[in-house]
Amino acid sequence: MGEDLKDLIIDYVKREYLEEDAEEEINENTPLISSGIVDSFSMVSLKTFLEKKFNIKIPDDKATPDAFDTVNNMLNLLKEFNVT
């Protein structure tokens, strides 16, 4: 599911955070939070999306800005919940 999972999250990030006419390209290594594409307040959408999609509960101590900074970081976070 690796590639599919990656694409699924990238697709969500684009829909959720970019405007339709945005020129930014998002890949698995694009910094999202540290670059300002996603601010710390808007990050909650990512957490909710992952929790609902994979039926998991990400505790606050794991829901750090760093854990959501790139799609790769999110994939690593999901591994902890056996989502791969």
Place this chain on the structure above:
Amino acid sequence: MAYSAKAKEFYTAELTGIQQAGTYKEERFIESPQDANIKVEFPSGSPPKEVLNFCANNYLGLSSYPDVVAAAHEGLKNRGYGMSSVRFICGTQDIHKELEKKLTEFLKTEDTILFPSCMDANAGVFDVVLSKEDAMISDRLVHASIVDGMRLCKAQLYNYKHSNMEHLEEKLKETQECRFRMIITDGVFSMDGDIAKLDEICDLAGKYDAMVLVDDSHATGFMGKNGRGTHEHCNVLGRIDIITTTLGKALGGASGGCVSGRREIVELCRQRARPYLFSNTVPPVIVAAASKVLDIISKTTDRRDKLEQNTNYFREKMTAAGFDIREGVHPIVPIMLYNAKLAQDMARDLYNEGIYVIGFSFPVVPKGQARIRVQISAAHEKVHLDKAIAAFTKIGEKYKILGKKKNEIIEMYGL
């Protein structure tokens, strides 16, 4: 000593980090009352300099208006300085109830409760009306005090792209199973001066059975024909369930805020809102002066009309001069410069020309959207506006940005 060397070292490093990041906030000392003309000591230790103030929230020019100051004196004389109590023990005077009634009448709502600030109103209201089975659906650019208030509340948090009604509708669909939903927005967004689409928001709220909360701090007193706020401007009087707003901007500019809206919600705030229950009552001197402000703006729209004329004049002349300004009708006028250093340099040069404005850059605004934010006031006379426009034009010529579009400015100065 509990304040260890380790702790001292840690906090010192934090402060150094803030300075290195360029986000250290330095206070400028004003040695005069708040007004269009002020005396400022900056840098610290310099002789006071007379400048024109274009960065205050003194929209109606009432901060030092003689009638308001006189009402404050009367309040001090007749009701004393402090109440030494929260509201529900022995901190409620007749003038507190009068002011709440005047605010309710002015905002055209059902009831109003005063808070020590709008920050406190926003910190308290969400936790009172929503719980874990409910959803808060907020615009992404709401004020920090709303973000903090929502974080103190157990309801599920959702947010939508700034002023994007399709995205808001998606979130409303996504949260259909929740008991109550509340759409949360600023009436006017403080960095761009743009106005929430309250008519569309209210329509969506009706369609999906959601409540609406608006923080109208940058609108109460002057937006709309009678100055009631964004809800009047957008023709949705009576359709907003909760308005939070401040006495600290157009309404005299001292401090204090309120929650105004549905009767039951306001009453529940009196019973349960923690910043209300555990903070001292708003001081009588502020209540008396704010009450006078409500009398003035309920009687005549002269001040909001003058503010509107000043705003239109400034926006037209600055556009004609070749500045890239965010279009709109609000007295917040963002002069777009995109590059953070350019914004800082121009603000400094303008100060030297006697125009006090502030440059804003990331993280206060998104990266690559640095600007100087100008705030127009009814206290400004045409001569003040002309002086500011002339100074902006002189400095704009110096940096060769007049007539330049976004891409050209970015090409010259980078992001």
